[in-house]
Amino acid sequence: MPIPPIPIQGIALTIAALAMLQTTGNLAAAEQEHEQYAAHMHGEAHLLVALEGDLLEIELDSPAMNIVGFEHNPRDPGQEKIIQQAAAQLRQPDRLFTLPASAGCVVEVVELHFPQSETPAAGDAGEDPPDEAHQDIEAHYRYRCATAAQLKQITLNLFNLFPATEAVEAQVISPGGQRQLELTKQRNTLEL
Amino acid sequence: MPILSLALKSLLNRRFTVGLMLISIALSVALLLGVERLRTESRSSFANTISGTDLVVGARSGAINLLLYSVFRIGDATNNISWKSYQAFAAHRLVEWTIPISLGDSHRGYRVMGTSGDYFRHYRYAGTRPLAFRQGQAFEQVYEAVLGAEVADKLGYRLGQEIVVAHGAGKTSFNRHDDKPFTVSGILKPTGTPVDRTVHIPLAGIEAIHVDWVQGRQVPGVRIDAEAALEKDLTPKAITAFLVGLKSKIATFRVQREINDYRREPLQAILPGVALQQLWDLMSVAENALLIISGLVVAVGLAGMLTVMLAGLNERRREMAILRSVGARPLHILTLITGESLALSLLGSGLGLFLLYATLLLVRPVIEARFGLHLSIDLPSLREYIMLGLVNASGVLIGLIPGYRAYRYSLADGMNIRI
Numbered sequence: 001m002p003i004p005p006i007p008i009q010g011i012a013l014t015i016a017a018l019a020m021l022q023t024t025g026n027l028a029a030a031e032q033e034h035e036q037y038a039a040h041m042h043g044e045a046h047l048l049v050a051l052e053g054d055l056l057e058i059e060l061d062s063p064a065m066n067i068v069g070f071e072h073n074p075r076d077p078g079q080e081k082i083i084q085q086a087a088a089q090l091r092q093p094d095r096l097f098t099l100p101a102s103a104g105c106v107v108e109v110v111e112l113h114f115p116q117s118e119t120p121a122a123g124d125a126g127e128d129p130p131d132e133a134h135q136d137i138e139a140h141y142r143y144r145c146a147t148a149a150q151l152k153q154i155t156l157n158l159f160n161l162f163p164a165t166e167a168v169e170a171q172v173i174s175p176g177g178q179r180q181l182e183l184t185k186q187r188n189t190l191e192l
Numbered sequence: 193m194p195i196l197s198l199a200l201k202s203l204l205n206r207r208f209t210v211g212l213m214l215i216s217i218a219l220s221v222a223l224l225l226g227v228e229r230l231r232t233e234s235r236s237s238f239a240n241t242i243s244g245t246d247l248v249v250g251a252r253s254g255a256i257n258l259l260l261y262s263v264f265r266i267g268d269a270t271n272n273i274s275w276k277s278y279q280a281f282a283a284h285r286l287v288e289w290t291i292p293i294s295l296g297d298s299h300r301g302y303r304v305m306g307t308s309g310d311y312f313r314h315y316r317y318a319g320t321r322p323l324a325f326r327q328g329q330a331f332e333q334v335y336e337a338v339l340g341a342e343v344a345d346k347l348g349y350r351l352g353q354e355i356v357v358a359h360g361a362g363k364t365s366f367n368r369h370d371d372k373p374f375t376v377s378g379i380l381k382p383t384g385t386p387v388d389r390t391v392h393i394p395l396a397g398i399e400a401i402h403v404d405w406v407q408g409r410q411v412p413g414v415r416i417d418a419e420a421a422l423e424k425d426l427t428p429k430a431i432t433a434f435l436v437g438l439k440s441k442i443a444t445f446r447v448q449r450e451i452n453d454y455r456r457e458p459l460q461a462i463l464p465g466v467a468l469q470q471l472w473d474l475m476s477v478a479e480n481a482l483l484i485i486s487g488l489v490v491a492v493g494l495a496g497m498l499t500v501m502l503a504g505l506n507e508r509r510r511e512m513a514i515l516r517s518v519g520a521r522p523l524h525i526l527t528l529i530t531g532e533s534l535a536l537s538l539l540g541s542g543l544g545l546f547l548l549y550a551t552l553l554l555v556r557p558v559i560e561a562r563f564g565l566h567l568s569i570d571l572p573s574l575r576e577y578i579m580l581g582l583v584n585a586s587g588v589l590i591g592l593i594p595g596y597r598a599y600r601y602s603l604a605d606g607m608n609i610r611i
Binding site for chain 2: 034048050051052055057059171173177178179180
């Protein structure tokens, strides 16, 4: 039952595969370091949620555009302030996510990778990325929940805090299995 | 009660048109439920095929593509991945088990899959069910094969029998590895998944049958026989994909990222559950189209009923008049006609259900053999009951139209009709 899944993609892949065969051969492609770039779409963020035992891990990955409205390093005190505020908000998972109180979840770890806020003060221009480069913000949160069985849903407040975020593509791993769903301002609750 | 027997007699009197009406409603209901059945059954059949696997890793392509060729044996791999990369991640500290998969050969139309013994230990389907042997055991020697239930049944193979693997995936292949036959060491129990249609051989076996092959062709003059091949290094250089089970599900995203960011080779790790959902999203367009069409067929069936009832109304004016003369009120006439339409749609739905189950029983073996789709014959689901309810509600609503007309006639005509 050969179902060609996505024709255009299939053709592109075939061409890519053929090109690879002709130039380097299957195996020569391995073992050489290569550059790679992740997809980056303004307005859309990614959320990874994993729940196992009493541990809940949440990872948020968003283009800086959605969070602060620009992707270059701060150029004036105003932009500097926006970045500091955004970073402060992202460090407060309690404001970002609403978990059922009965689950008794306590934040254990907050890790924020916010390139724009981490750039050293003026004078060290070496770290400054070119203006056209995309910037992504990654935040990682870990909760430990007293009664994880009560953890039925998570409400995402990202859309109110950072209105430039239009959609969040969430991938969920819970005892119920693996799922993917899209969250929006109207539909901002994640069923676990 | 007498009005009920009168209604029944009236229906019997018109049995030919009523019969045709019933058939058209029954057929449309059977189609609607059949489409719904096929949709849910194909979903659950897909969903049951892989469980307990946290990640599927292959060459970079699309998530759906990778899932289809590695797990469902649909389509072909775009590229292979190197054994070294596989080794690197198989030894990863967060990885509990891995199942290597090497595809590309076939046996009389059935895919041949090279794998390791871990496949029989860790592969799970339909929740937490492990693979079980009907006869024999997992392969231990290089030239041993384990057959899926359907392969063994269809081809009539028994333990100890020798089979020859063909190069490529075609039903008939001229390139047969007939110098290195495999002995059947085990036959699996039926699973209702693509496993049933797979011939499993060790990775070393895949290597062995290709030692004297270069670029998909046997090198002329170079023949390395089965015994001599065993002397060679049978570690594969590349595999098609591998399945990963992790020690902790929490680590899934981390390991996925590590694999996707692997700098030595472009690899792709997918979450099978998520890829399956993407597949549904893709298919839902077609599914909805099918459902809408079958819904329209039901609408056409009901519209046919309306036409027949309206057309029959003129002929039945005398009948109505007589009913009125023996004391039936206009409201009775309305109830009679609407009730008739409800009875017809109820009967039609019942007949449709019967037709559905009869067809399911008939086509089940064919669908299972041709498409590997296992149709279970269960009682109607809640969704199907809702559909049936909707059909019958529309039947009543539609019946109100001729009912109202008859009501008006019976008010206006009284006993004197001029036809």
